[in-house]
Amino acid sequence: MTAFSLDPAQTAWRAELRGWAEQRLRPLAEKGEPGHVNRALVVELGRLGLLDRLFSSGALDLCLMRESLAYACTEAETALALQGLGAHPVYAHGTGAQRDRWLPGVRSGTTVAAFALTEPDAGSDAAALTLTAEPDPADGWRLTGEKCWISNAPEADFYTVFARTTPGSGARGVTAFLVPADRPGLTGSPLDMLSPHAIGTLGFDSVPVTADDVIGEPDRGFRVAMSTLNLFRPSVGAFAVGMAQAALDATLAHTAGRDAFGGKLKDLQAVSHQVAEMALRTEAARLMVYAAAAAYDEGAPDVPRRAAMAKLLATETAQYVVDAAVQLHGARALRRGHLLEHLYREVRAPRIYEGASEVQRGIIAKELYATVEAP
Numbered sequence: 001m002t003a004f005s006l007d008p009a010q011t012a013w014r015a016e017l018r019g020w021a022e023q024r025l026r027p028l029a030e031k032g033e034p035g036h037v038n039r040a041l042v043v044e045l046g047r048l049g050l051l052d053r054l055f056s057s058g059a060l061d062l063c064l065m066r067e068s069l070a071y072a073c074t075e076a077e078t079a080l081a082l083q084g085l086g087a088h089p090v091y092a093h094g095t096g097a098q099r100d101r102w103l104p105g106v107r108s109g110t111t112v113a114a115f116a117l118t119e120p121d122a123g124s125d126a127a128a129l130t131l132t133a134e135p136d137p138a139d140g141w142r143l144t145g146e147k148c149w150i151s152n153a154p155e156a157d158f159y160t161v162f163a164r165t166t167p168g169s170g171a172r173g174v175t176a177f178l179v180p181a182d183r184p185g186l187t188g189s190p191l192d193m194l195s196p197h198a199i200g201t202l203g204f205d206s207v208p209v210t211a212d213d214v215i216g217e218p219d220r221g222f223r224v225a226m227s228t229l230n231l232f233r234p235s236v237g238a239f240a241v242g243m244a245q246a247a248l249d250a251t252l253a254h255t256a257g258r259d260a261f262g263g264k265l266k267d268l269q270a271v272s273h274q275v276a277e278m279a280l281r282t283e284a285a286r287l288m289v290y291a292a293a294a295a296y297d298e299g300a301p302d303v304p305r306r307a308a309m310a311k312l313l314a315t316e317t318a319q320y321v322v323d324a325a326v327q328l329h330g331a332r333a334l335r336r337g338h339l340l341e342h343l344y345r346e347v348r349a350p351r352i353y354e355g356a357s358e359v360q361r362g363i364i365a366k367e368l369y370a371t372v373e374a375p
């Protein structure tokens, strides 16, 4: 495939995924409890083989999965993405023993993973994190501190936790640990958010970890976090594109059928041109997401810039498209339970997490100036 068109097999795969999302995942999502991990949904993602593909295929495939699931079932999309975000560090940087112990359950959906980087005083500035890993005279370290806004917390089965092993050394003194949920001293509580997925805080009160729990190398954990985010960033864009497409298609159907002023809404040029603008921006975002994912899969040197651009453009576009879709639907879009009411709530957070839009602009600018010499 080129960055600009999918081959027939990929197009068919996207259609198959949308079908599964509608027929097999949507009914399970509807039975879930908002704000809690929907384990039946995660197991079904495993049964369909989608969790396995998180590790066996590349960034573009991840984008196709996220976009297609988001189109018909955002809950399934988010559950898939969180399994990937939480477990990818173990897959890519973990020891053989860690992988053997945890990844089979992640792949089947019976083990739920989470990625714990953010803290109350370290969000966008993640390198400022202070959760302390203090050497334990007996063995390993003791973790003390707090994490917040952690998706799947406190219900996950294990956490990829980023902690400070060397004080005062910024990004260079952070270590990634695999912390099983049943470690003594680990607690957590749920947070009630606008978007319905499970999310919460984690408290660490002298939680014991050993060298066997280190993911990668001590003091090199920030790299583990950043390489995971480089892979997942374009796919956050794909999630956004899936939501934008769902909003666009709903708007096409609505404006084609709604009677107004002696014709249909679509006969008003102001309406049809707005829909054209929504389609234009959605397609531009989709192409940038696919191109960034393809660049990741090829090992291109400019992945950070392209991943940042794709995430930024797609999440901002989806916000615009969903908002315009609400406008063109009128009051019915704001009724609780309407697809657009749901998307309006879902579309907001991706502009903040995995690097807020402003942070993406910072990355893009840094990459642009990296090779420029002042005259």
Ligand SMILES: Cc1cc2nc3c(=O)[nH]c(=O)nc-3n(C[C@H](O)[C@H](O)[C@H](O)COP(=O)(O)OP(=O)(O)OC[C@H]3O[C@@H](n4cnc5c(N)ncnc54)[C@H](O)[C@@H]3O)c2cc1C
Residues within 6 Å of the ligand: 115, 116, 117, 118, 120, 122, 123, 124, 125, 148, 149, 150, 151, 152, 193, 195, 199, 349, 352, 353, 354, 355, 356, 358, 359, 362
């Ligand atoms: C639904 C949801 C799920 C999440 N899931 C997880 C998870 O699973 N794991 C995890 O570790 N974290 C998670 N997070 C946390 C998320 O990563 C942080 O919210 C994010 O990094 C921003 O941090 P903050 O909220 O503390 O905002 P702050 O860092 O306080 O930033 C606030 C605002 O300041 C501005 N700003 C910040 N930095 C800059 C800059 N450099 N230049 C210009 N403006 C700037 C931006 O407008 C930004 O939105 C989640 C958040 C949400 C909303």
